[in-house]
Amino acid sequence: MAAAARLGMIWAEAIGGAIGRDGDMPWHLPEDLAHFKRVTIGAPVIMGRRTWDSLPGRFRPLPGRANLVVSRDPAYDAPGAAVVASLEEAVERAGAADARAWVMGGGQLYRAGMPLADELVVTRIDLEVPDADTFAPGIGPEWTLVDPGEPLESRSAIRYRFERWERVPVSV
Ligand SMILES: NC(=O)c1ccc[n+]([C@@H]2O[C@H](COP(=O)([O-])OP(=O)(O)OC[C@H]3O[C@@H](n4cnc5c(N)ncnc54)[C@H](OP(=O)(O)O)[C@@H]3O)[C@@H](O)[C@H]2O)c1
Numbered sequence: 001m002a003a004a005a006r007l008g009m010i011w012a013e014a015i016g017g018a019i020g021r022d023g024d025m026p027w028h029l030p031e032d033l034a035h036f037k038r039v040t041i042g043a044p045v046i047m048g049r050r051t052w053d054s055l056p057g058r059f060r061p062l063p064g065r066a067n068l069v070v071s072r073d074p075a076y077d078a079p080g081a082a083v084v085a086s087l088e089e090a091v092e093r094a095g096a097a098d099a100r101a102w103v104m105g106g107g108q109l110y111r112a113g114m115p116l117a118d119e120l121v122v123t124r125i126d127l128e129v130p131d132a133d134t135f136a137p138g139i140g141p142e143w144t145l146v147d148p149g150e151p152l153e154s155r156s157a158i159r160y161r162f163e164r165w166e167r168v169p170v171s172v
Pocket of ligand 1: 010011012013018019020021022023024025047048049050051052054070071072073076085086087104105106107108109110112134
């Protein structure tokens with residue numbers, strides 16, 4: 001069996017950890033989409049079936065990346081992507097193609113990926129989303145903020161920054 005990929009996770013969260021509303025992202029931040037592409041291009045991306053469903057047809061599969069969709073439905077059809085039955089299977093499949101894979105959502109997949117990932121790339125958005133229905137996982141003490149990013153402001157006047165977290169190495 002091929003070695004499993006190392007796993008990173010990438011998401012954007014607003015105040016209070018909001019990441020989604022009504023099956024979509026509750027903001028328009030083109031700079032974050034460009035950042036997402038820079039980070040993930042060339043690597044496999046792993047997503048839950050609902051996140052795949054949320055991508056507009058013209059954007060899926062995401063180009064330049066192997067797309068892996070996790071679903072319990074073995075008959076689910078995601079043209080241009082591979083459908084797998086679990087996150088673990090996705091990580092194994094990704095390992096055959098590349099050394100680093102990225103979980104790209106949504107809430108269920110981020111929670112499942114937390115114990116497996118060694119890197120988090122988080123866009124922290126200074127925005128209130130009172131009616132959010134999907135939330136980022138908590139980042140526990142096993143994680144170190146290795147890059148807090150600099151404060152940035154989008155063309156749409158939303159303030160944000162790009163953080164990078166690494167899992168604290170276990171000391172011996
Ligand atoms: N802000 C961000 O960075 C960001 C990024 C991505 C997504 N989002 C948002 O997040 C929301 C979607 O997140 P979500 O939590 O509702 O759904 P999700 O994590 O995208 O997908 C959930 C689906 O994945 C499959 N799944 C989950 N756990 C599984 C397991 N253990 N084994 C097999 N299959 C499993 C199931 O598919 P089946 O039902 O087919 O079995 C489940 O319904 C949307 O609003 C989206 O816009 C935000």
